């Protein structure tokens with residue numbers, strides 16, 4: 001078992017329609033830390049997460065998930081909210097208990113413990129009163145909270161969250177930051193795409209700056225220098241290399 005890193009990415013290249021979006025990406029995500037993935041719109045942050053999670057194919061390179069207690073890690077994923085089809089007919093409760101299925105298999109119904117865990121995570125995200133509502137009828141921030149509750153129910157070792165703070169109010173942002181710290185205290189690894197430079201050093205331990213390639217990675221305060229930021233964000237927001 002690799003004690004230091006939860007996942008290692010080597011030489012990762014991803015292309016859409018033969019146009020490379022990420023080139024030769026090398027990233028080491030530290031175990032038990034909270035890591036920000038930062039970069040302008042179109043930099044390839046979502047593409048990176050999806051390729052790491054095998055949701056889209058890679059052109060070349062490798063992604064190595066290091067074992068946790070001698071078994072493959074359980075990975076939780078909260079997608080970027082724009083990419084979710086919120087019109088599917090399901091209640092908040094359905095969405096959250098779906099988080100149990102990875103452990104249960106599709107056939108089994110959630111057991112009492114699973115129902116209790118689902119309720120506990122809904123409460124943690126302040127969503128227990130919305131359990132019976134259709135997910136399509138919630139506000140964007142409420143949908144986000146329901147999806148985070150679903151990821152928590154998975155009791156993952158590593159959480160990947162694509163812009164968890166997007167569109168949430170100040171109180172929810174605080175809840176999510178506290179949640180990150182709780183997960184970290186439990187020895188879990190958190191990776192989140194983040195845009196707000198003013199809160200990054202407060203919320204995160206580590207940062208990976210990307211714009212089609214890795215510009216810098218390391219301790220968040222050391223990584224977010226003026227020089228690295230201008231290298232990452234310079235030019236267009238389209239992230240053309």
Ligand SMILES: Nc1ncnc2c1ncn2[C@@H]1O[C@H](COP(=O)(O)OP(=O)(O)OP(=O)(O)O)[C@@H](O)[C@H]1O
Nearest residue numbers: 016021039040041042043044045046047048080238
């Ligand atoms: N399915 C797709 N087909 C073709 N091109 C795509 C596809 N998805 C993303 N792209 C392109 O790949 C590039 C990177 O997109 P990606 O969604 O990874 O950026 P991002 O860093 O997550 O941006 P944002 O901050 O806006 O979420 C963009 O130029 C985008 O237009």
Ligand SMILES: [Mg+2]
Nearest residue numbers: 045046047080
């Ligand atoms: Mg994105």
